[in-house]
Amino acid sequence: xxxIKLISTTLILVMGLMSGCADKTQRIDIHxxxxxxxxxxxxxxxxxxxxxxxxxxxxxxALNKKGGDRYILAISRVTNDTxxxxxxxxxxxxxxxxxLQSGKVVVTTAVxxxxxxxxxxxxxxxLRQNDEFNQRTxxxxxxxxxxxxxxxxxxLQRNISMDDGKQQVEYYFMLSLTEIKTGLAWWEGExxxxxxxSGKSVAW
Amino acid sequence: MKIYSLVxxxxxxxxxxxxxxxVKIVDSSVSRYIDIEDVKERVRExxxxxIQISGENETDEYILLRxxxxxxxxxxxxxxxxxxxxxDLPIHKDAEFSINVIAPNEKAYDYQLFINKQGD
Numbered sequence: 001x002x003x004i005k006l007i008s009t010t011l012i013l014v015m016g017l018m019s020g021c022a023d024k025t026q027r028i029d030i031h032x033x034x035x036x037x038x039x040x041x042x043x044x045x046x047x048x049x050x051x052x053x054x055x056x057x058x059x060x061x062a063l064n065k066k067g068g069d070r071y072i073l074a075i076s077r078v079t080n081d082t083x084x085x086x087x088x089x090x091x092x093x094x095x096x097x098x099x100l101q102s103g104k105v106v107v108t109t110a111v112x113x114x115x116x117x118x119x120x121x122x123x124x125x126x127l128r129q130n131d132e133f134n135q136r137t138x139x140x141x142x143x144x145x146x147x148x149x150x151x152x153x154x155x156l157q158r159n160i161s162m163d164d165g166k167q168q169v170e171y172y173f174m175l176s177l178t179e180i181k182t183g184l185a186w187w188e189g190e191x192x193x194x195x196x197x198s199g200k201s202v203a204w
Numbered sequence: 205m206k207i208y209s210l211v212x213x214x215x216x217x218x219x220x221x222x223x224x225x226x227v228k229i230v231d232s233s234v235s236r237y238i239d240i241e242d243v244k245e246r247v248r249e250x251x252x253x254x255i256q257i258s259g260e261n262e263t264d265e266y267i268l269l270r271x272x273x274x275x276x277x278x279x280x281x282x283x284x285x286x287x288x289x290x291x292d293l294p295i296h297k298d299a300e301f302s303i304n305v306i307a308p309n310e311k312a313y314d315y316q317l318f319i320n321k322q323g324d
Contacts, residue, residue, distance in 0.1 A: 032324055035250065047286065048289075048291070051286045055305065055306055061250065068250075068251075094286060099282075101284075101308055101309055102308060
């Protein structure tokens with residue numbers, strides 16, 4: 001009986017100690033993140049790529065429309081050609097927000113490479129034949145605005161094994177801004193982010 | 205050169221009291237490696253303010269620093285921008301360097317540019 005008591009007391013003590021040692025979850029201070037780099041892509045990499053792209057676009061003057069008007073920008077295909085399950089919106093959304101705030105661009109959500117990003121622009125027009133809706137409040141024909149420019153791109157990953165057993169991972173953020181009327185790319189940008197670490201690290 | 209740089213930084217620091225735009229080296233140890241020699245600003249034809257900070261690395265070592273810029277409108281209100289995140293600033297040994305940043309929009313009037321060590 002004493003043995004059972006001793007064993008159970010020891011178990012409780014060990015479990016208590018172990019739970020006390022468990023790492024606590026901490027929230028990242030994204031404004032001052034001194035955490036170690038990871039082999040995969042994290043938010044710091046997307047921030048850097050987006051910031052470089054926006055600065056380069058604004059400096060190029062490709063978004064300066066005559067008369068100070070805004071260009072209508074459509075988001076075209078942005079391919080994730082990495083080994084990671086990432087949503088390319090992690091990059092594109094930051095660029096869209098910054099370009100919108102620049103006052104030089106308005107992004108259309110009514111046109112997209114796989115259909116409208118926001119289908120409500122079309123859905124709301126299906127109310128034209130519906131007698132339940134006041135037809136004066138339904139959008140008239142010919143109100144949607146077609147895009148002038150298109151933003152497309154690719155995120156590419158290359159893994160290279162090094163002689164010392166380490167691994168080098170290169171990420172390429174490649175973007176193009178095309179004038180839809182002529183099909184000419186008025187701006188193109190590339191940001192390269194390279195990481196080197198243990199060959200055992202997994203970059204996906 | 206060092207005295208010139210020190211005077212320049214002091215002038216910028218004092219002008220910071222009167223003006224709302226300034227360049228600041230956050231960690232004083234960085235001043236031992238680099239000199240800020242010129243700060244230029246202009247308003248481009250498209251209405252965006254552009255700033256350029258020029259300097260020199262007087263050591264014979266490559267240094268990786270970082271910088272960030274915050275923008276304010278004429279009334280002193282912050283304008284959120286992706287350029288307020290730290291950006292790497294590679295400076296080659298015995299070489300000049302420049303930081304060129306464009307304002308996020310036409311309302312951006314004043315700026316504060318911070319230069320610091322990596323990881324601080």
